[in-house]
Amino acid sequence: MHTGRSYKLSEFLVWTRRDIYRLIVLGAVPVVLYQVAGLTWLAIPWTVVALLGTATAFIVGFKNTQTYNRTWEARQIWAEIVSNSRAWGILCRDFFNNPVKSKLLVYRHLAWLTALRYQLREPRAWENVHNRYNVEYQKYYRIPEKEVSLETELAKYLSAEELAYVLSTNNKATGIIGLQSKTLKELYGNQEVVVLQLVEMQRTIKELSVQQGRSERIKNFPYPRQFATVNSMFVKLFTFLLPFGMLGEFQELNAGVEGIMKGNMVWFVIPFSVLISWIYTSLDQVGESTENPFEGSPNDVPVTQLCRAVEIDLREMLGETDLPPSLEPKNDIVM
Numbered sequence: 001m002h003t004g005r006s007y008k009l010s011e012f013l014v015w016t017r018r019d020i021y022r023l024i025v026l027g028a029v030p031v032v033l034y035q036v037a038g039l040t041w042l043a044i045p046w047t048v049v050a051l052l053g054t055a056t057a058f059i060v061g062f063k064n065t066q067t068y069n070r071t072w073e074a075r076q077i078w079a080e081i082v083s084n085s086r087a088w089g090i091l092c093r094d095f096f097n098n099p100v101k102s103k104l105l106v107y108r109h110l111a112w113l114t115a116l117r118y119q120l121r122e123p124r125a126w127e128n129v130h131n132r133y134n135v136e137y138q139k140y141y142r143i144p145e146k147e148v149s150l151e152t153e154l155a156k157y158l159s160a161e162e163l164a165y166v167l168s169t170n171n172k173a174t175g176i177i178g179l180q181s182k183t184l185k186e187l188y189g190n191q192e193v194v195v196l197q198l199v200e201m202q203r204t205i206k207e208l209s210v211q212q213g214r215s216e217r218i219k220n221f222p223y224p225r226q227f228a229t230v231n232s233m234f235v236k237l238f239t240f241l242l243p244f245g246m247l248g249e250f251q252e253l254n255a256g257v258e259g260i261m262k263g264n265m266v267w268f269v270i271p272f273s274v275l276i277s278w279i280y281t282s283l284d285q286v287g288e289s290t291e292n293p294f295e296g297s298p299n300d301v302p303v304t305q306l307c308r309a310v311e312i313d314l315r316e317m318l319g320e321t322d323l324p325p326s327l328e329p330k331n332d333i334v335m
Contacts, residue, residue, distance in 0.1 A: 001298070001299065001300060001301065001302040001305075001333070001334055001335075002298055002299065002332055002333055003329045003332050003333070003334055004329075004332030011137075011140075012282070014136075015133055015136075015137055015285075016133070016278065016281065016282050016285060017133075018132070018133060019278065019281040019282070019285070020274065020278060023239060023273070023274045023277045023278055023281070024270070024274055026239060026240060026243060026273070026277070027242075027243045027269060027270040027271075027273040027274050027277075028270050030042055030243045030244050030247060030269070031243065031247070031266055031267060031269050031270055034247050034266060035264075035266050035267065042244055042247065043244060043245075043247035043248040043251070044241065044244045044245050044247075044248075045245070045248075046245045046246070046248065046249050048241070048245065049238070049241050049242055049244070049245030049246075050245070052234070052237065052238050052241060053238055053242070053280075055234065056234040056235055056237075056238045056280060057280075059227075059230060059231050059234055060231060060234075060235065060280060060283050060284055060287065061283075062227075063223070063227060063228070063231045063284075063287045063291075064283060064286065064287040064290070066223065066227075066291075067223055067287045067288075067290040067291035068290055070218060070223065070290070070291055070292075070293060071290050071291075071293040071299070071301065073214075073218065074215065074218050074293035074294065074301045075293070075301050077211050077214045077215055077218075078211075078215070078301055078303060078306055080207075080211050081113075081208065081211045081215075081306070081310075082306055082309070082310055084204055084207050084208055084211065085109060085113065085208075085310045085313075085314065086310070086313055086314070087204060088105075088106075088109055088201075088204050088208070088314075089106055089109070089313065089314040089317045089318075090317065091197075091200065091201050091204060092105040092106050092109075092201075093106075093317050093318065095193055095197045095200075095201065096187065096192045096193050096197070098187075098192060099318075101183070101187065101192070102318065103318055104183065105180060105183060106314050106315075106317070106318060107157040107158070108157065108158065108162075108176055108179060108180055108183075109180070109314065110156075110157045110307075110310070110311050110314065111154050111157035111158050111166070111176050112173055112176040112177060112180070112208070113307040113310060113311070114150070114153045114154055114157065114307065115150065115154065115166065115172040115173040115175075115176055116173040116212055116215065116303075117145065117303045117304055117307055118145050118150045118153070118172075119171070119172065119173060119216070119219075120215060120216075120219050120294035120303060121143065121145040121146070121294065121295075121296055123295070124219070124220070124222070124292070124295070126222040126223075126225065126228075126292075127222075127292045127295040128288050128289060128291075128292065128295065128297070129292075129295040129296045129297050133285075134289070134297060137298065140298070140330070140331040140333060141298060141329075141330050141331060141333035141334075141335065142330055142335065143296045143335055144304050144327075144335060145296070145304065145335075146296070150167075150172070151163070151167060154166060154167070154172075158176075162179060165179075166179075173212055174209075174212070177205060177208065177209055177212070180205055181202065181205055184198060184201055184202060184205075215294070218293065218294070219292075219294050222291070222292070223291040223292075228288075228291075231284060231287075232284065235280050235281060235284045238277070238280060239277035239280060239281060242273045242276060242277055243269050243270070243273040246269045246272065246273055247266060247269055250265045250266045250268055250269050250272075251265065251266050253265040253268075254266075296335070298333045300335060302327075302334050302335055303335070304327060304334075304335040305326075305327040305334050305335065308324060308326060308327045309326065311323075311324060312324065312326065
């Protein structure tokens with residue numbers, strides 16, 4: 001997540017520079033063929049390009065709205081996870097007089113948060129974080145899940161036996177939730193909690209499981225590929241045809257100018273077509289970088305930071321003072 005006021009223009013230009021290079025070529029070739037080679041038949045009616053541009057604008061706007069909604073939903077899910085995590089810490093601390101069990105349940109919950117965030121950072125075929133321009137930008141921030149193994153992180157919160165069990169499961173977060181429920185059953189069997197306390201704690205576990213499932217749904221179900229494909233095709237087609245549609249329009253401007261520019265106005269097709277096309281390609285790239293809110297991009301939901309904040313809160317509830325530091329942004333980006 002970007003925590004600064006805005007991205008710098010220089011960062012944005014570097015991020016989109018490959019599109020700019022391509023657009024310069026797409027703008028220059030038709031102009032050279034038209035003006036130098038005399039292939040004036042290359043000019044196409046502006047109305048055709050304008051209609052295509054309108055359709056492209058609609059579909060790009062639709063995509064960006066939907067990808068933003070995916071990110072916003074992910075942020076809401078994790079706000080609920082944070083709230084329920086704090087509630088879980090309070091329940092574990094106050095519902096029974098067994099500090100050892102309280103710490104066990106709280107630390108297991110921290111292990112659940114850790115396992116969940118690692119699962120959400122796993123790559124998917126449709127994600128964009130491995131695109132060249134995104135890989136280059138990763139030098140400006142760090143992804144903790146790529147630097148430290150899951151086993152090392154889980155070892156902070158689980159016993160060796162539990163760690164071995166969790167690592168053997170397919171869905172490690174679900175495995176930890178199962179351990180939590182099993183411990184609650186044992187506490188109830190030993191009469192360390194009454195039925196109302198058991199129900200309340202199981203309800204919290206259920207809520208956490210639901211939020212895990214909602215996170216996994218966003219992670220494992222991409223923005224529909226048919227919409228993403230059509231969006232990309234429309235943008236590419238529009239940026240290809242745009243300079244051809246502008247040739248005739250700028251040629252007509254020669255009648256109203258004198259001096260050195262008379263007869264050469266068509267050369268302005270290059271900068272103006274690049275500018276207009278860059279707007280479309282940049283909007284497409286922004287939407288693309290927003291559609292997967294857990295992939296490890298600068299626009300992700302900061303699950304690692306949220307998990308660290310929860311850890312600090314829960315360990316403070318247990319009376320601990322040796323707490324980990326809060327995660328600070330690097331170049332205004334925090335994971």
